[in-house]
Amino acid sequence: MRILFAPDSFKGSLSSKRVSEIMWRAFQEVDAQVEAIVKPMADGGEGTLEALAKATEHEKVTFDCTGPLGEKSKSWYLALDATRAVIEGANIAGLPLVPPGKRNPDHTTTYGIGEAIQHALDRGHRDLMIAIGGSSTNDGGLGMLQALGMKTLDNNGQQVGKFGIDVSNIEHIDLSSIDPRLAETTIRIASDVDNPLTGPWGASHIYAHQKGATKEQIVSYDQSLHTYGKLIEEAIGQSLIDYPGSGAAGGLGFAFLAIGAKLESGAKLVAEAIQLSEAVQNVDCVITGEGQSDEQTLYGKAPGHVAELAQQYGKPALLLSGGIDGEFEQLNQLFTSCFSIVPGPKSLEECLENAEDYLFQATKQVARLILY
Incomplete structure (x- = not known):
């Protein structure tokens, strides 16, 4: 199976490049043979x-x-x-x-x-x-x-x-x-x-x-x-x-x-520059992410655009987020499935301090679901 990792940054804690690396490492731990295309995303802000x-x-x-x-x-x-x-x-x-x-x-x-x-x-x-x-x-x-x-x-x-x-x-x-x-x-x-x-x-x-x-x-x-x-x-x-x-x-x-x-x-400008559309067409599944998700994710944000491309080419798009606020049904208009990486009630300080571990563990669970 070939996976595309195209997350935005988790603002205040992890760059999009670092998020991509953690996601890729989590999948490799589940199955070292899985193929990946890594395309860190951004929407015009930091990263x-x-x-x-x-x-x-x-x-x-x-x-x-x-x-x-x-x-x-x-x-x-x-x-x-x-x-x-x-x-x-x-x-x-x-x-x-x-x-x-x-x-x-x-x-x-x-x-x-x-x-x-x-x-x-x-x-x-x-x-x-x-x-x-x-x-x-x-x-x-x-x-x-x-x-x-x-x-x-x-x-x-x-x-x-x-x-x-x-x-x-x-x-x-x-x-x-x-x-x-x-x-x-x-x-x-x-x-x-x-x-x-x-x-x-x-x-x-x-x-x-x-x-x-x-x-x-x-x-x-x-x-x-x-x-x-x-x-x-x-x-x-x-x-x-x-x-x-x-x-x-x-x-x-x-x-x-x-x-x-x-x-x-x-x-769209970043996706064009990194040739994201071509990458989406050549994978089986697309995984994106961001620090906080709500209905605004669907309008101009990097994960929303990634999911639009995935939908255009008939690929499942999964969202891993530091927090999900709002109705899942709205996000499911574009995303096949959405997951919060935070394991239970945590303070903002805890989330920022442990963002790498939370993301790694949550991505591993998604990998097990997809690859097994």
Whole structure:
């Protein structure tokens, strides 16, 4: 029997690459002769570069950049060839890069993501895929656009800072000095959300809390991002605030739309890059997984896309999850079977600490069911 392992990461504990390795080891312990294809997945958040690095020919490009708190840092991206490059926002300004005690969107920036784009442009890359999920920011892409040349002035005509707190001070925007090379560059944005920039379903109200924002900050950010968004809309002559996905990554999706990028399903872009469809057709069973599963798993998340492909080619798709919230019947619309890896009531701390063992033991049981 040939098995395809194509899980997403178990956020906060295991990368998609590590999840794949554990699943494969569990199956081998049950039957050393079982064949496997390993294709770690991602949907535009953390782990996207690692998933692509596992499955594609590439050059790892390191560069100096500004970290999420404005510190000097180093990061990396993938050069697939002379034209194409892949950048991961979470690798530059991701929430895990900010210590829990310092998580506050007032003090984080997307500036380093703009520096990554500049670096790729300097190398001659003109076809960029940028994964933007998992950010620590709520700056509406202010820092990123500043790094690319946008001028933002306060009511005294002074350049404002590059952090989230600075969005509320912007009175004037000038895009005339934006990097002209962007006009000849194709930018595809891998994202898994369709929220607008502002409003009750916008970036601030839905996602800022997990980045450390207080209730008061959330209300303030929603207002300041709306004002900022209107200034950019006026500058470019387009209405983008309510565009689906503009609220992705704390409004970074909006900033990318403003410079002509296209928002696409992160899971589909990654699956295309790692040739997942071809792999699905050449196996008997597909196994995927993620840290937490609910009805949202069916809409744009990596495991849901994996299961869609499996269904398309008539292959069973099994889901192994750190936790399942909601009705199994909904998940069974795509997944043949769904399993939680947690053995009984456990605290979150226990689950994170023992994630490898829980996943290994649960996968072994699935392997015994399939192979015996």
